[in-house]
Amino acid sequence: MIDRRLYLPETSWCDRPDRLTAAGVPDDVGFATKPALARQMIAAALDAGVPVGWVTGDEVYGAHPGLRADLERRRIGYVLAVGCDRRVHVNDGRTSIRVDDLADRIPTAEWQQHSCGSGAKGPRDYPWAWVTTATSAGEHRWLLIRRNRTTGELAFYLCWSPRLVPLHTLVTVAGSRWSIEELFQTGKGQVGLDHYQVRGWTGWHRFITLAMLALAVLTILAATTAQQPDPDPEIIALTVAEIRRLLNAFVLALPLPPAHTLHWSTWRRTSQARARRSHYQRRLGHLA
Structure with missing residues (x-):
């Protein structure tokens, strides 16, 4: 997470100036839809030089022509979900x-099996x-369709790229x-991203920023430990949840002997490794 915007509902907030003033909302902040907020954050990231290859999002964002136009103008490819009636x-x-x-x-022969990543x-x-779906020469525009093998449910994506891609x-x-x-x-489970009780503009931004920072620290620690050589195949790498648990045990709570805490960490991650292998074996067995 590198940015955040507070969505203010139009009917219960933005049409009540007294409520906005009491919460400390700046005078120049008005109602903005979620796609409009996304456009602001994407523009800010690109203007700041953040390296971006693609943008993806659900139907709320895929249905917004302004967002798609922004990305095409910036030469940023996108894969955005849309509804079945598009x-x-x-x-x-x-x-x-x-x-x-x-x-x-x-035709059935035109469907291709691909993995879109590893799941739990x-x-x-x-x-x-x-x-x-290109309408002019040299344009790289497609409709992407995903079909669920079990239910047959379909998902649809509008795609655009400044270059030809597979x-x-x-x-x-x-x-x-x-x-x-x-x-x-x-973020919600490990750093309380949604646990705030503030009612002010400044307080919300302070809380969310600190939560994002805490999550970033945990994520960097998890990524660093995952890169260590010769991992034990019988135990998963330290996760964000496990690192938070260890920090709580060693720093915040009354300390138990380190060997005791590390023993339980090893036990949990070994059990998780066995569960993951079982899930993968069962999933791959279905595909065979």
């Missing part, structure tokens, strides 16, 4: 069709298909959205 242009722009109707017309219970393998690249970007959702879950 219409796209095919046949060089000559035909407009709903994405769910288009999916029904894709095994690789995230799905059948994928893509259709060119299908697997788009799949990888689409799958990276899960890491964002997992990050929010980790």
Whole structure:
């Protein structure tokens, strides 16, 4: 997490100047939709020189033409989810069709199996298909479709890139959205990202910034320990949750003998390693 914006509902906040004043909201802050806030944060990151390859997001952001236009103008590729009723242009722009109707017309042989990343219970393998939706020569624009092997449920993504890319690249970007959702879950569970009780503009920004900083410290520690050579195959690497637990035990709580605390850490991570192997073996068995 590198930035944050406070969403203020229009009806219960932005139309009540007295409430905004009491909470210390600056006078120049008005109602902004979530895609508008995303556009602000993306622009701030790009203007600051943050290295960005792709942008991904759910249907709230995929349905916003201004956000997509911003990214294309900045030459930043995107893979953004859209609803099943979205219409796209095919046949060089000559035909407009709903994405769910288009999916029904894709031959079985055109679906390709790809993994969009590793999950807690095994690789995230799905059948994928893509259709060119470019309307002019040299344009790299696609509709990406994911199908659930078990339920047959479909997910749709509008994709654009300043250069030609393979299908697997788009799949990888689409799958990276899960890491964002997992990050929010980790932030809420490990550093209390959603545990604030402040009612003021300044207090909220202070709390969120400190929570983001704490999560960054834990994440860097976890990434550093994961890079250590010769890891024990019978134990998973230290996770954000485990590092927080160890810091609480060694720094904040009444200390137990270090050997006792480290023993329980090893036991937990060994059990997690066994569970992960079982999940992966069962998942891979289903795919065989």
